[in-house]
Amino acid sequence: MRYGMPGRELWDASGFGGKLVICTMLTDDTRTKRGFTMYDYLVVGCGIVGLTIAIEIKKTLGGSVCIIDKESAPGAHASGRNSGVLHAGIYYKPGTLKAKLSVEGNRMMREYCDLKGIAQVKGKVIVTKSTAEIETLRELERRAVANGAQVTMVDENELKEIEPYASTVGFALYSPNTVTVDPMEVLEKLLEDARALGIEVRFGVKMTGVDDRNTADAEGLKLRFGTLINAAGAYSDKIAHMYNVGRQYVIIPYKGLYYRLKDEHAHMVRSNIYPVPDIRFPFLGVHFTRTPKGIVKIGPTAIPALSKENYGFFDHIKKDELASALKYNARKLVSDKNYLLLGIKEMSKYVPHLFFKEAKGLLPALEYSQIESYPNTGIRAQLFDTSKQELATDFVVETHENSIHVLNAVSPAFTSSPAFAEYVVGLIK
Ligand SMILES: Cc1cc2nc3c(=O)[nH]c(=O)nc-3n(C[C@H](O)[C@H](O)[C@H](O)COP(=O)(O)OP(=O)(O)OC[C@H]3O[C@@H](n4cnc5c(N)ncnc54)[C@H](O)[C@@H]3O)c2cc1C
Numbered sequence: 001m002r003y004g005m006p007g008r009e010l011w012d013a014s015g016f017g018g019k020l021v022i023c024t025m026l027t028d029d030t031r032t033k034r035g036f037t038m039y040d041y042l043v044v045g046c047g048i049v050g051l052t053i054a055i056e057i058k059k060t061l062g063g064s065v066c067i068i069d070k071e072s073a074p075g076a077h078a079s080g081r082n083s084g085v086l087h088a089g090i091y092y093k094p095g096t097l098k099a100k101l102s103v104e105g106n107r108m109m110r111e112y113c114d115l116k117g118i119a120q121v122k123g124k125v126i127v128t129k130s131t132a133e134i135e136t137l138r139e140l141e142r143r144a145v146a147n148g149a150q151v152t153m154v155d156e157n158e159l160k161e162i163e164p165y166a167s168t169v170g171f172a173l174y175s176p177n178t179v180t181v182d183p184m185e186v187l188e189k190l191l192e193d194a195r196a197l198g199i200e201v202r203f204g205v206k207m208t209g210v211d212d213r214n215t216a217d218a219e220g221l222k223l224r225f226g227t228l229i230n231a232a233g234a235y236s237d238k239i240a241h242m243y244n245v246g247r248q249y250v251i252i253p254y255k256g257l258y259y260r261l262k263d264e265h266a267h268m269v270r271s272n273i274y275p276v277p278d279i280r281f282p283f284l285g286v287h288f289t290r291t292p293k294g295i296v297k298i299g300p301t302a303i304p305a306l307s308k309e310n311y312g313f314f315d316h317i318k319k320d321e322l323a324s325a326l327k328y329n330a331r332k333l334v335s336d337k338n339y340l341l342l343g344i345k346e347m348s349k350y351v352p353h354l355f356f357k358e359a360k361g362l363l364p365a366l367e368y369s370q371i372e373s374y375p376n377t378g379i380r381a382q383l384f385d386t387s388k389q390e391l392a393t394d395f396v397v398e399t400h401e402n403s404i405h406v407l408n409a410v411s412p413a414f415t416s417s418p419a420f421a422e423y424v425v426g427l428i429k
Contacts, residue, residue, distance in 0.1 A: 039066040039200075042216060042225035044207050044239060046071075047079035048183070048417045049409045050231035051190045056421035058197045061428070063226070065199045068218060070206035074187045077233050077309070079414060081256075081378030083289045083297065085272065086110060087412040088177040089149035090126070090140055091279065097395040098412065099147040101423060105416035106149075106177060112418065113181055116189045119292035124178035124272035125159060127168035129361045133276040134170055140276070141173055151175050165268040167364050178272055180289055183414060207232070210242045213401055227428060230405040234308040234381035240405040246398045248387040249407055252328050253308045253321070253379045254283075254346075256300025259355065260374035261288075268370075269296045273362050281342055282382065282393050282410060286349070286358045297374055298359050301349040302342075304329050311377045328384050335389055383408035395420065399427055 040063030043054045050067050051074065058065045074080065089103035113120055128137055137153075144151040152174045154162065159172045166172070194201060209217040216223045230239045234253060240246040261268060274287040283302040290296050306314070307321040333340045349355040353368065360366045383392040395416075396408040404427060406420075413420065 037066075037222070038224040039064045040226045041065045041229065042223055042227070043067040043229045043231055044216070045069060045231035045233055045236070046074045046191075046201060046203070047077060047231065047233050047409075048187060048190070048414050049079075049233070049406055049420065050229070051187065051194055052417040052421035053229055053231055053406075053424050054199050055190065055194050055197060056418075056425045057229075057428070058194075058199050060425050066223070066225075067194070067199060067201045068205040068207060068223070069201075069203050072203045074191055075184050078378055078381060078409075079187055079233075080184050081311075081376055082183055082411070082414055083287075083300065084180050084183045084291060085124075085289060085412075085415070086113075086120075086177075086179040086181060087415045088124075088144070088151070088175045089147045089412075090144040090151060090173070090175060090178075091277070091284070092143065092147065092412075093393075094143060094146035096393075097420075097423070098393075098416070099143070101395070101416040101419040102412045103148050104419035105412070106179075108418040109181075109186075109415060110177070110179055112189075113179075113186065118181055118185050118189065121180045121271050121290045121292055122176065122178075123162065123270070124175045124274060125154070125163055125166060125168075126173040126175075126274045126276060127159065127166050127362055128170060128172065128276050131169055136276050136279060137171060137173055139279065144173075144175070149175065150177055163270055163273055165363050165365055166273045167362070180272060180291055182292055207239060213243075213403075226402065228403040229424065229428075230403065231409070233409065234379060236381070236405060236407050236409070237383070240398060240407060243400055243403050243405070245400045245403070245405050246396075246407055248385055249392070249396070250324055250328060250384050250386060251308065251381045251407075252325055252384045252391075253305035253310065254382050255303045255305040255310070256378040256380060257303065257349070257355075258297050258299035258374040258376050259352075259359070259371045260298060261296040262370055262372055263294075265370040266290070266294055266296045268363060268365070275362055278338075278342065280338060282391060283342075283346075283380075284411070286355065286362075288359070288362065295374075297376070298371060299355075299374070300378060301346055301355070302380065303346045303349065304343065305379055308379060308381070311379065328386070331389060332384070332391075380410055381408075382410055397424065397427065404428060 046069035092098035309316040
């Protein structure tokens with residue numbers, strides 16, 4: 001199918017398998033002339049993933065690019081409600097997209113932050129709570145080396161030099177390239193860049209349906225496009241399903257609650273202190289993160305949430321999302337004993353004293369009176385594969401005709417985003 005004005009070929013929308021040709025860029029005039037808005041590329045979602053993809057498209061492919069977001073500003077969801085850690089690429093199985101794109105994304109993001117003068121706190125240690133965890137720590141070291149992430153195994157005395165208040169049993173893994181940033185600052189700079197490149201960013205526009213393969217409906221507003229990129233975070237499954245893509249996938253929300261060290265105790269953590277995680281699951285466990293502003297965050301949890309934007313106890317609950325979260329969590333709990341144990345452990349962190357106990361395992365001198373809650377709850381948009389009854393562990397991207405769907409942009413997608421954007425544009429090409 002070919003769209004365009006007589007004598008001016010705009011795009012061939014025959015899909016990725018066929019020719020995708022952007023011969024003539026749309027001008028502002030042609031974009032709005034026919035009573036509907038037309039773009040070469042329409043990106044749904046102005047989180048870190050949508051922003052970086054839009055910028056990469058504009059720089060590499062050119063053409064008219066528009067980002068829409070249902071909220072009034074960027075970072076209303078995961079991209080503005082995370083730990084702000086640029087992960088170095090330690091945890092991920094070699095050969096996975098996460099492994100490849102996090103190492104590259106970490107380097108690119110650090111360079112970007114240097115270029116833009118964005119403050120960074122450098123370094124991280126992963127500590128053990130018992131000798132039983134040392135084997136997993138060694139496995140993390142093996143993965144890091146295979147992935148090309150720089151790490152050093154340090155002993156208990158060396159750990160004290162790096163993090164005087166942290167404790168470990170035998171060894172700890174030190175990562176110099178793990179860095180924390182303010183995620184909102186990164187988003188703001190990227191938004192400035194996007195606008196400077198001529199990308200149109202439209203907030204308060206929610207995609208609600210598909211009219212045809214080249215027209216998105218946004219509550220009555222018709223947006224025409226050559227290629228659509230679905231970067232809608234927790235709702236990317238819904239948008240993919242509008243195209244009959246990724247039907248076996250649903251997104252289950254997991255709530256990340258944080259506490260913080262009271263300011264007068266923030267000196268107890270110099271950079272980042274992490275536990276050894278259960279590497280069968282895509283969660284890293286409660287950890288300490290020092291932000292560039294000197295706040296030491298503790299968390300996040302991975303508690304099943306009741307809906308995709310259920311940041312408080314009972315707010316933003318939607319019936320269909322609640323039913324889906326209950327159904328798939330229940331199926332997984334029944335079929336997987338390890339998931340059941342993880343679920344019980346995570347739910348217990350709703351109890352402040354039990355959350356504190358988890359944190360104290362990393363920092364033995366910590367007292368309950370030294371922490372307070374921190375209102376930066378985030379929700380992980382975790383993909384669940386209903387055909388396998390499993391949580392997807394790697395990033396998932398599905399392409400279909402002239403649309404591309406980013407379906408599991410969970411951690412470390414913030415870190416990976418610039419490299420991930422190159423990967424997605426490679427698929428479009
Ligand atoms: C608690 C927590 C801690 C984390 N810590 C880290 C970390 O330290 N390091 C790291 O690398 N990663 C971390 N992550 C993961 C990281 O935050 C996410 O992977 C990343 O932000 C995902 O970005 P996104 O753009 O896909 O999603 P989002 O930021 O959620 O953006 C999606 C956007 O799509 C919009 N949208 C949704 N539906 C529609 C629609 N129908 N129409 C229009 N717009 C729509 C939403 O409003 C939203 O702005 C963490 C995540 C959480 C929750």
